[in-house]
Amino acid sequence: MDIVVGALSGIVDALPGKLGELLEQEYALLSGVRGDVIFLKDELSSMRAAIHYCESLDHHDSQTTGWISLVREVAYDIEDWVDLFSIRVHGGAQSTSGFRAWLSRSVDKLTALPARHTIASELQGLKERVLEISRQRNRYRLGQMVGTTSQHPHDPRLSALFVDPGRLVGFDGKVEDVSKTVMDAGGSNGLRIVSIVGMAGSGKTTLANAVYRRLQADNTFQCSAFVSIGPKPDMVKTVKDMLSRLGDGHRGGEDISQLIPRVRGILEKKRYLAWIDDIWSSEQWGVIRCCFPDNSLGSRIITTSRNDALPTNHHYGSSKFVYKIGLLTDNEARELFLKKAFSSRNDCPQHLVDAFTKVLRRCAGLPLAVVSVAAKLAHKQSREEWEKHGLNLLYSSHSDGSDGLKQILHLSYSDLQPQLRSCLLYLSIFPENSEVETDRLVRRWIAEGLIAASNEDTAISSLNELIGRNLVQPLDLNHDSIPRCCRVHPVIYDFIVCMSMQDNFATVTDAQHVPINNKTVRRLSLNLKSNSKQDQPAARNETTDLSHARSVTVFGHASATPHLTDLKVVRVLDLEGCKGPVCLDGLCKLVLLRYLSLRGTDVSELPAAIGDLRCLETLDVRSTKVEELPPSIVRLQKLMHLLAGSAKLPDGMDKMKALRSLSCAATTKSSANVVEELSKHHNLRQLELYYYATETPGNEKQIKFPADGLQTVKQLCIRCTSPSVTFEPRVLPKVQALVLRFEKGRADDTIGVSGLEHLSSLKHLVLEFEQHDAGAMATVTAVRMAAEGLHLDHQYITLKVDGKKY
Structure with a gap:
């Protein structure tokens, strides 16, 4: 178990x-x-x-x-x-x-x-x-006489060591690339280390083995050795195994400080080739690296790891290269699957084509998934069996710990710290293949207390570690190399759904109202997007006890949202993108609520007493029909992220000292411009302003950012009808990212955007126009010249007109 x-x-x-x-x-x-x-x-x-x-x-x-x-x-x-x-x-x-x-x-x-x-x-x-x-x-006597700390009886990667290179699919080009990288002298005979990194099951060991055997056959090295480390290694035994493969038959000695000099003595005056497979920690690599002298004879080391960060540690002065192994293409995955499932057959039987397509899509190019699933289905002939075993491989009742794919994924999961496990399992709440916005994810992590320090920087570091371990895929990096979105591979998604169910971490149900188990519901995810009748309101599950639910997330139709009066301890209520009317009765009684997202819903008004939600940290009503926020909003002393979109703010915003992110109309009820009032906020980091003038064309108001204003803002986004923006000296001294989105260009000959040279910390500029006209193109040219004057790297200047980059 x-x-x-x-x-x-x-x-x-x-x-x-x-x-x-x-x-x-x-x-x-x-x-x-x-x-x-x-x-x-x-x-x-x-x-x-x-x-x-x-x-x-x-x-x-x-x-x-x-x-x-x-x-x-x-x-x-x-x-x-x-x-x-x-x-x-x-x-x-x-x-x-x-x-x-x-x-x-x-x-x-x-x-x-x-x-x-x-x-x-x-x-x-x-x-x-x-x-x-x-x-x-x-x-x-629990915790004393139960369990075992023994290693798994079978290493699921073992078969990769005996694969005939001629039978590999999709690896020819990779073997050639890595072999050239390993052997390229680059004018130096120093030690070169090439690290192959990638997600579990991506074929790192298979690729390294093919390269290792190919280089061995060239007879360019005087000696070679291979060792596999793993997550729980005996480093003394590992070094002894290396000595044995190097021809040292003397097995005595248990002190690693004595064994390492023996390895170095053998290699000191030889050109050697070493392959260190499956490194899990910097400590492991630090020990094993001591075995290899840099003898200036052109020696080479190949390593494999699931963690992108590890190969760069403890390399000292050696030449080092990282090869990130990619997934199989659709054609390569198809070829490999057919070869494993049907042997000499080149095509799938006609009655299995639909099921075959679905299963292959779930494997999503992961070699181990393709091989494992194909082996499971090789002797099954009915479509029902294919869909049952091929689409539910990891979390069906038929799966067990002996399954190689699940076992390999479990090794990565077990190696995480508890906080990171929680953060990874949290992604099971979102539908498969979802592109989850980073801001949404980390703010929800914090709201539920999964990040110990309740700090966004700590949350981003946690996300980056999951990315570095190849458990989460980053999408669309910003100027700080922080992904704007992320997602998980379908196979990893299946795994975390399986673990989430076992741990009662989250309860996931769909439009078919899959029965919720009899465990206490702690986190509820209702996914109605798969409902073929999603235009029709879905009924609530009235029989489920949600009094202990910490988060409720609904995808699809808002009518499935539980009665808010049933949610006694909810911290997160996320209805982003839901269609249909949203009932907010009882919202202001959710005393522990920290994260509320109504983004993209049909909500047109917030409850007047929303200021009673004293624990609220994030409120998102962007892309809704809300035109104005209730005055009580200023009582939310813990609110850090107020994302109101084009809605107007009430007076008294200077009372909200905790604000770090703000999205709103550029005017309040009584103020023509909110910028001066916002300049009083010393914690504000992200600001999005909507300027939609109602004046006649050619009479737009000038948007000015006065001197010494907004001293702490690092990201600024402005949305308005036409470019008429001025940045005065000493304004926004810390702004690193500037996004300007205009509906159309200016009709006259003025540039429209001035003072960019005053933004001394600017690193990333995005300028977008919805319409292609002469005014837009003139502004693009002028802004490009101003940005180049700031010596911005061209890769961080994005200019778009009507969706086309310039």
Whole structure:
């Protein structure tokens, strides 16, 4: 049985600290409650050690699996209790000082007494659950005599070492390219290291083996050696294996500091070829790299890794090259599948063509997926069997841990830190092949507490690590090399859906209303896009208990959105892109809500009391019919991302000190221009302004950014009818990315955009016109010259007119 601890330790790790913070606050806990909180804090700290031990096991029995499930569910409920505590007792009010504040707190204590007794009762229930979990662990001696830390009995990559190079599909060009890279002297006889990197199952070992055997056959090297490391290596044994392959028959010695000099002694005066397969960590590479002297004899090392970052570490002065292995083309994948599934046949039987096309699309060019699925289906003749086993290979009830594809993916998953596992599983919420906007993803991670520091930079680093490990694919990099969007390969998506279901991390259902299991729903994803009748409103699932749901995400039709009054602890409500009417009844009672997206829906008005959502961090109503935000919005002291699109802001925006991102109309109810008011914000980093003038053509208002304004903004986007923008000296000193989107060019001879030379930190400029006219082309020419005067790299200047680049 696969270990299903998953992201659990991340939850349990954070809770003791959260309970400790609760004890340090000013709240006067009821008699006995403080003691119960201390008990939970200590008991969870003890459970944490057991959880970490379970994570070290490769397998464990059903009793341990059940115990882990109980710990996970009680950990969620304790965290919900903690987050609700201050809100139910003090209404979420901030701690203040003075007599008036003391009087207010005294009144609050009296009025909140019923809630306090409810809190104490809930805490007693949680304590009893924790006690029973602890008793169960002791009763069955869980974490002591269960599981095994042994290596997998079969290495699923082993077959790649014995593939006949002549039978490879789609690798001829890759073998040629890597061989040339390895052998290219470049005028130097120094040591050259070539690292092959790519996602699990992409054929790294197969490619490295083909290159290694080809170079061995040339007899240009005096000696050669191959070792495979893996995620849990015995480095002493690894170095001994290398010695054996180099002809050192003496197997004595257990100290690696003695073994490494023996390897170096053999290689010191020889031109050698080494292949180090499956490197997982910098520590592993740091040790094995010490075995290879740079003897200036033209020696070569080939490495493979799933982590793009590892090959660049510990190379010292050696020449180093990274080869990123790509996926198979559609034709290559088809050829390989037919060869594996039908042997000598060149075509798929007619009755299986549709199923074959679907299965091949799911494999999406991943060689191991193609080979594994083709082997599963080789002796199956019916279309039903093909669709059953080919489209549900990883998460059907027929899959088990012995499946090579799933096992290889599980190695990558197990190697992640708990926080990264949670972040990866979170992508199972989005439909397959979704292009998920980075901002949307990281803000949701933070809203649900998956990022420990609640910091966007930390969240971006986590995303980059998942990308570097080839578990997530980046799309459309910006000037900082941060992807604007990302997605996961279909095979990895299947895997994370499988793990998410096992861990009860997220509950995914579709338009056919697949029955939700009887587990407590923690995250709900409703995907109605697959409904052939999606124009018709879909009924809600009225029987599902969503009182413990932390996030609700709906794709397709808004009518499937659960009743908001049922969502007691929801942190994320995401209806982005939903069609049809949206009911917001009960929205302002979602006291823990941190992320609300109504982007692209038919919403035309926000509730007047939206300012009651004191925990709200992100509000997105772009591309809706909302024309004006309610005045109460300024009470949202924790709001960091206010994305209102073309909607007008209320007065008093200077009160919203936490704002980091803002998208809005360039005017408020009483102000002709919002720029001066926004200049008072010292945390604002991203700004998008909509200027849609109602004046007659030729009488557009000039958009001016005054001197010394917007000192902290790093990204600025302006959308308006025609170019009439001026940047004065010392404005926007930190802006790095500027996007100007105009509907049409200017009718007169003026340039329309001036003062670009004052944007001293500008790195990336995007200028777009929706219409091709003389004014647009004149502005393009003028802006290009101004941008070149700033010495911008041409790859970071994007000029588009009517969708065409210039």
